[in-house]
Amino acid sequence: MTIRSVHLTRREARVRAGESAATNQRPARHGWKKKTTWIWLFLLPTVVLYGIYTIYPIIASYWYSLVEWNGFDENQTFVGISNYREVFADPLFWNSFKVTLLFMVFVVPARVLLSLLMAMVLNSPKLPLIGVLRSAFFIPVVTTTAIIGVVMRFILDPASGPINSILLRLGSGGIDFLGDPHWALPTAAVLYVWKFFGVTMIYWLAALQTIPYELNEAARIDGAGTGKIFRYITVPMLKPFLIIITVLTIEETFHNFDLMYTLTGGGPYFHTEIIEIYIYRWAFAAAIPQLGHASAAAVVFGLLVAVVGAIQLWAVYATRRRGAGR
Amino acid sequence: MTAQLTAPAGAQTDRQRRVLRRLPWWIATVFLIGAALIWIFPFLWMLSASLKNNMEMFSGGLRLWPKEFVWDNYARAWNDAHFGRYLINTIVVTVITVVIVTIRCATAGYVLARYRFRGSRLFLGVLIATLFVPTGYTIIPVVKISMQLHLIDSLGGLILALSGGAYVSAILIYYGYFRQIPRELEEAAVVDGAGFARTFFSVMLPLAMPVTATVAVLTFIATWNAFFLPLVFTFSRPNLRTVSVGMQAFVGETATDWAGMAAAGVISIVPVVVLFIFLQRYFVEGISGAVKS
Numbered sequence: 001m002t003i004r005s006v007h008l009t010r011r012e013a014r015v016r017a018g019e020s021a022a023t024n025q026r027p028a029r030h031g032w033k034k035k036t037t038w039i040w041l042f043l044l045p046t047v048v049l050y051g052i053y054t055i056y057p058i059i060a061s062y063w064y065s066l067v068e069w070n071g072f073d074e075n076q077t078f079v080g081i082s083n084y085r086e087v088f089a090d091p092l093f094w095n096s097f098k099v100t101l102l103f104m105v106f107v108v109p110a111r112v113l114l115s116l117l118m119a120m121v122l123n124s125p126k127l128p129l130i131g132v133l134r135s136a137f138f139i140p141v142v143t144t145t146a147i148i149g150v151v152m153r154f155i156l157d158p159a160s161g162p163i164n165s166i167l168l169r170l171g172s173g174g175i176d177f178l179g180d181p182h183w184a185l186p187t188a189a190v191l192y193v194w195k196f197f198g199v200t201m202i203y204w205l206a207a208l209q210t211i212p213y214e215l216n217e218a219a220r221i222d223g224a225g226t227g228k229i230f231r232y233i234t235v236p237m238l239k240p241f242l243i244i245i246t247v248l249t250i251e252e253t254f255h256n257f258d259l260m261y262t263l264t265g266g267g268p269y270f271h272t273e274i275i276e277i278y279i280y281r282w283a284f285a286a287a288i289p290q291l292g293h294a295s296a297a298a299v300v301f302g303l304l305v306a307v308v309g310a311i312q313l314w315a316v317y318a319t320r321r322r323g324a325g326r
Numbered sequence: 327m328t329a330q331l332t333a334p335a336g337a338q339t340d341r342q343r344r345v346l347r348r349l350p351w352w353i354a355t356v357f358l359i360g361a362a363l364i365w366i367f368p369f370l371w372m373l374s375a376s377l378k379n380n381m382e383m384f385s386g387g388l389r390l391w392p393k394e395f396v397w398d399n400y401a402r403a404w405n406d407a408h409f410g411r412y413l414i415n416t417i418v419v420t421v422i423t424v425v426i427v428t429i430r431c432a433t434a435g436y437v438l439a440r441y442r443f444r445g446s447r448l449f450l451g452v453l454i455a456t457l458f459v460p461t462g463y464t465i466i467p468v469v470k471i472s473m474q475l476h477l478i479d480s481l482g483g484l485i486l487a488l489s490g491g492a493y494v495s496a497i498l499i500y501y502g503y504f505r506q507i508p509r510e511l512e513e514a515a516v517v518d519g520a521g522f523a524r525t526f527f528s529v530m531l532p533l534a535m536p537v538t539a540t541v542a543v544l545t546f547i548a549t550w551n552a553f554f555l556p557l558v559f560t561f562s563r564p565n566l567r568t569v570s571v572g573m574q575a576f577v578g579e580t581a582t583d584w585a586g587m588a589a590a591g592v593i594s595i596v597p598v599v600v601l602f603i604f605l606q607r608y609f610v611e612g613i614s615g616a617v618k619s
Binding site for chain 1: 348351352354355358359362363365366368369371372383426429430431433434436437441443449452454455456457458459460461462463464465466467468470471486487489490491492493497522523526547550551553554558561569570571573574576577584587588591594595598599601602603606609610613614615617
């Protein structure tokens with residue numbers, strides 16, 4: 001069978017998507033027993049790897065959070081919920097909880113709204129060099145976060161960094177961006193927005209491409225200005241995407257260990273200690289690791305992420321429904 | 327000929343009008359190029375710093391062009407700071423992880439999309455439920471079980487741990503793609519005498535080439551840039567570090583050699599950036615798929 005004919009069939013299939021969907025979902029009957037073996041053989045790598053390294057850890061965290069254990073000896077003492085009691089009584093845990101949420105509050109609106117503006121600019125087909133520009137704003141996304149963290153530490157260094165040497169030359173005082181408790185979290189947030197701005201921008205570009213270009217053209221011919229087009233076409237069409245993109249962005253801000261650890265390590269005085277660093281500190285950085293304590297914090301963190309994830313599924317489901325109703 | 331001779335006056339104004347109409351777009355582009363240069367400034371600065379000597383780095387401010395080119399920084403990063411070794415580790419870990427992840431996600435996505443069997447709905451449900459599990463949540467049991475299996479402090483163990491990540495979106499991309507391929511194709515293959523595995527590997531998988539490219543590129547970048555797992559897996563074995571962990575250690579060990587550090591950063595970042603420039607289509611498709619589906 002030539003590649004060409006395969007493509008033809010696929011295109012046909014897309015045209016007839018409606019009717020063929022029904023036949024697609026019916027399981028094939030012939031040779032069922034042997035097929036089951038194959039099916040499980042095909043699932044085996046995922047079952048083993050994902051089972052050991054994702055599913056088991058999720059369950060094991062709950063058990064670990066109920067024991068007293070330093071990670072070195074074999075003996076784990078069951079202590080019930082006392083780890084949770086400790087974690088909840090630890091002001092530094094609530095501090096990390098607060099830092100994580102505060103970081104989210106800084107970062108999510110900036111990422112979602114600024115990248116929407118940029119995506120609208122870079123979505124215009126009349127703009128020259130559009131591919132180059134999109135790539136330039138996207139480049140920070142593909143680079144190694146841990147290395148960005150280290151490089152930024154130097155660029156922002158109060159004594160020898162280039163930014164501060166310019167501030168000094170301009171006559172203003174230097175700023176200890178990462179060492180000053182007031183500046184550290186906002187600075188980290190700005191760097192984070194810069195680093196992952198491109199992802200949200202691509203989300204928005206994908207969303208904008210669902211608006212047919214002819215719609216804008218027709219509105220323009222009818223005499224609508226840019227403002228009106230934005231108000232009456234772009235905004236309503238983008239509404240369902242706003243929810244999806246916001247929640248995706250929120251979820252992404254929970255994965256922030258790399259940048260925070262390499263940038264500030266949680267300092268100064270825990271002002272940038274997000275929950276992941278809190279867990280890391282108790283589990284790996286302490287002289288005597290307390291895995292029970294760290295696991296209890298991890299379980300609470302997991303629940304926080306799960307709650308946001310549940311809201312996401314619900315939101316996507318709700319918008320789909322409304323979309324289908326129209 | 328005559329037409330061309332008589333045309334100029336009208337054509338000129340026409341072209342002028344066209345240029346004028348395009349002018350605002352060109353002005354916008356100039357602004358955007360300026361913004362883009364500021365945007366990627368940290369990379370330009372790192373590149374230039376990697377060629378300066380340490381003295382100039384501290385005094386040079388934001389100036390990009392080095393007074394003299396110090397290639398020795400790269401030699402120091404490559405040999406003394408072991409970035410040659412870290413680069414090889416990173417390449418080995420990344421390539422093997424990409425192969426494992428792509429195969430396991432393709433096969434899983436395929437059977438989930440094409441067959442309904444006992445547990446298939448549960449399987450999908452569990453996958454979707456773990457879509458966003460952060461590494462910080464699973465890290466402790468991952469390390470513990472790797473210790474029990476004697477896989478800690480080894481590249482093999484790190485590769486398995488990285489391959490065992492959720493990668494739910496990769497499976498779902500394959501799932502969505504295989505689902506919309508018409509069943510007649512498989513039936514034709516079966517009529518031609520192909521078995522289950524052959525149908526998959528010589529008909530379905532080649533069809534899914536664009537998806538495979540997307541998944542491979544996304545996995546490549548995620549693995550190359552991974553930090554938390556490689557950090558924890560190489561605590562006691564510095565020679566197994568990947569570039570991102572090596573960079574962190576470099577700063578701790580030689581706090582003064584910033585030029586060498588910049589060179590190390592360039593060594594670590596250039597491969598992904600080059601890969602991205604060549605394969606950006608697949609990268610963008612994969613990311614935008616997250617919103618559309």
